[in-house]
Amino acid sequence: MKTLIVGDKPTVERLAERLKQAGSHAEYQRIQCVLIRATLGSSAQQIAQLLGWSTGTVHVIHSRWSKEGDAIFELRGRGGRHHQHLTPEQEQQLLAPFVARAEAGGMLTVAEIQQAYQEQLGNEVAPSTVYRLLDRHGWRKVVPRPRHPKSDVAAQAAFKKPSPHGTPRGRAPG
CATH class of the missing domain: 1.10.10 (Arc Repressor Mutant, subunit A)
Structure with missing residues (x-):
């Protein structure tokens, strides 16, 4: 040995x-x-x-x-943002006007944020880059709901008019 x-x-x-x-x-x-x-x-x-x-x-x-x-x-940690375009502080500054507009009730599109990002960077970036940026800063996509959460489906079905008996919808099966 x-x-x-x-x-x-x-x-x-x-x-x-x-x-x-x-x-x-x-x-x-x-x-x-x-x-x-x-x-x-x-x-x-x-x-x-x-x-x-x-x-x-x-x-x-x-x-x-x-x-x-x-x-x-002395072990180095894995991962990290080795190929970042902007620092987290620069990203926050970029998003600041959009945050103010969103808090005032305004509607935002990714295309607007992407354009501002590209102007600051001087290069074109893919939309996925902007979506990841928004995810890092806690943003999420908000879409309208298909129905109201407090709606009563049974009451809506009872409210509908039944079809007359002579129509194809009103016939009994068989």
Whole structure:
């Protein structure tokens, strides 16, 4: 077994303290992977079995820790708006006049917002870009209801005039 990880007291104490401060499960497991090797001297296969990892992953973590040190525990978050046209603050400024108009009872169309967005940006954008912008800021599409929520369907059916008996609608089946 190679001695990539030296189990000296300051290293073990530093790793133990870092383990208490771990911000995510992935970070916690990475620290455990190194700490188990430093304290118990376990093999990569034993550590992999404890953590539910493959042996290769344990080898990679140990190798990276010997080269990079504690930097391997700093995990970058996934996702984010890496290709944004405008910052969230700029988007709010763009939507401000439309918000004021909507609060006054005005009707808005996506085409108007898209045109303002394109003028500020200087490029053309797809309508889906504007719909995602509106969704990010809590807007939703409001459409008229097909019927009133308090309407009584039975009362409406009783109100309708029955067809006379001589018409096709008024005949009894059969």
